[in-house]
Amino acid sequence: MTEETETDIVGKTRKKRATTPRRRKTIRVAVIGAGGRAASAHYPCFAELPGCDLVAACDVDEERLNGVCDRFGIPGRYVDFRQMIDAEKPDAVYAFMPPHHLYDVAAEVMERGCHLFIEKPPAVTTEQVHQLAAIARRQKVLTGVTFQRRFSPLIRHGKARCEARGSVHTAHASFYKNWVGGAPYYKGAMDMLTCDGIHAVDTLRYLCGGEIESVAADNRRLDAGHWNLHLALVRFSSGATGLLLNNFMAGRRMFTVEIHAAGISFFGDPEEGGQLYADNQAEAVEVLDPFELAGSRESHRAFGAWDTHMHFLDCLRTGRPPETAFDDAVKTMALVDAVYGSQI
Numbered sequence: 001m002t003e004e005t006e007t008d009i010v011g012k013t014r015k016k017r018a019t020t021p022r023r024r025k026t027i028r029v030a031v032i033g034a035g036g037r038a039a040s041a042h043y044p045c046f047a048e049l050p051g052c053d054l055v056a057a058c059d060v061d062e063e064r065l066n067g068v069c070d071r072f073g074i075p076g077r078y079v080d081f082r083q084m085i086d087a088e089k090p091d092a093v094y095a096f097m098p099p100h101h102l103y104d105v106a107a108e109v110m111e112r113g114c115h116l117f118i119e120k121p122p123a124v125t126t127e128q129v130h131q132l133a134a135i136a137r138r139q140k141v142l143t144g145v146t147f148q149r150r151f152s153p154l155i156r157h158g159k160a161r162c163e164a165r166g167s168v169h170t171a172h173a174s175f176y177k178n179w180v181g182g183a184p185y186y187k188g189a190m191d192m193l194t195c196d197g198i199h200a201v202d203t204l205r206y207l208c209g210g211e212i213e214s215v216a217a218d219n220r221r222l223d224a225g226h227w228n229l230h231l232a233l234v235r236f237s238s239g240a241t242g243l244l245l246n247n248f249m250a251g252r253r254m255f256t257v258e259i260h261a262a263g264i265s266f267f268g269d270p271e272e273g274g275q276l277y278a279d280n281q282a283e284a285v286e287v288l289d290p291f292e293l294a295g296s297r298e299s300h301r302a303f304g305a306w307d308t309h310m311h312f313l314d315c316l317r318t319g320r321p322p323e324t325a326f327d328d329a330v331k332t333m334a335l336v337d338a339v340y341g342s343q344i
Contacts, residue, residue: 024051025317030088030114032081032105033096034059034068037119041305042096042146044298047072049306052313056088081105085112092117092316096146100189103128110139117144117312121198122326124190126333133326144312144322145329148304149173149199149255150206151311153293154274155304158259158266159207161276161286165264171207172243172258175200176250184226193219193230194336197246199255201339202324202332207259210238212335215342222249232339244339271303 029052031038046054056076059065069077078084085093092115095105099121106123109116116136122145123129136143149155162168175197185195193201205212217232230246259266268274268288275284294302308324315322 026051026053027092027313027316028053028055028088028090029092029094030054030056030058030076030084030090031094031096032058032084032109033094033119034061034064035096038096039068039071041148041300041303042094042309043068043072044300045306045309046094049309049313051317052309055090056084058084081109082112085109085114090114092312095119098186098189099195100124100186103132106132107135110135110141110143113139113141115142115316117146117309119146120202121145121190121194122329122333124194126330126337129326129330129333133330136326142312142315142319142322143326144308144315145324145326146305146308147199147202147206147324147329147332148308149203149257149270150304150323151307152270152290152304153302153307154268154270154288154290155203155207155257156307157288157293158257158268158274158276162259162261162264162266165278166262167238168207168209168240168259168261170241170243170258170260171204172245172256173200173204173207174245174247174254174256176245176252176254176256177248178250178252179228179248180223182248184224188226191227192248193227193246193339194333197230197248198332198336200244200246201335202329203257204234204242204244205236205332205335207257208234208236208238208240208242210236210240212331212338213237215335215338216344217244217339217342218344219340224249230339232342234335234338271299 046052054074057074058078058081076088093109094117096119214235220229222229228248232244234242256269264278266276274288276286278285290302291297312322
């Protein structure tokens, strides 16, 4: 039997009812891609998640492949993902690779009968995501996209606190970077909003809820030959209004959110912390630390990756649709399109 604690809406800690731990169904996982982001955020999760059997990895760079396999004790090593799937017969495949190289691999993985989880963005165009979603439905496989900011323990906590008072009426998601003088992503193969700023786009959808009703935006190529500044006001069918600020000509890298419901506001950065204010009190009623909320000092557990992968694996066990399935990711890509198409 285990006894845990939970925190109620006024911040008091109470004991949960004692429960008997249930054994999780083991999911056989294989990974395509052994780059820096995968090695720092994703592989550590797979190596530690309960019920996750990391059976194989694949990368065309054998030195990089051997590095992650040695580090995480992965037995299967492949340079061809088809051979990996045929030999290992994984339940799920995770594909972490440049987005403009992803489509054919993603389609074939699903056609071979594997559930699929991919890095953001889910594709180069919205139509490609539509087609990937159609393949997933035909093959009856589950899918997901690494929009991990919406799974951040800090953002989830802040949203729940605000929604306990009522519906969110205003939200804001910002992604700032100092890319001054920097080259376009992948030599121009991907624009920055679709490739990276999509984290803020998806988070804004998650915070506001509902469907997109209208958008007004300002998109600029600021002192550059590529798009690097996207500011948008978005009206949602939920009644919420969202503000998107994607600025890669800023002073430093920062991802921030604001969530407002009647008489309560949350301001947060999923990596640096947050504050909850209510009832016109000058001091924060709650100060949040991402590591404390996660119960770990490891960034892969505190910043959203852990909860993202736990959610997807649990969906595989239960058969329920993941939050960021391709059918939903289409809507995030559609909002990217709307930002570009709604220039003021």
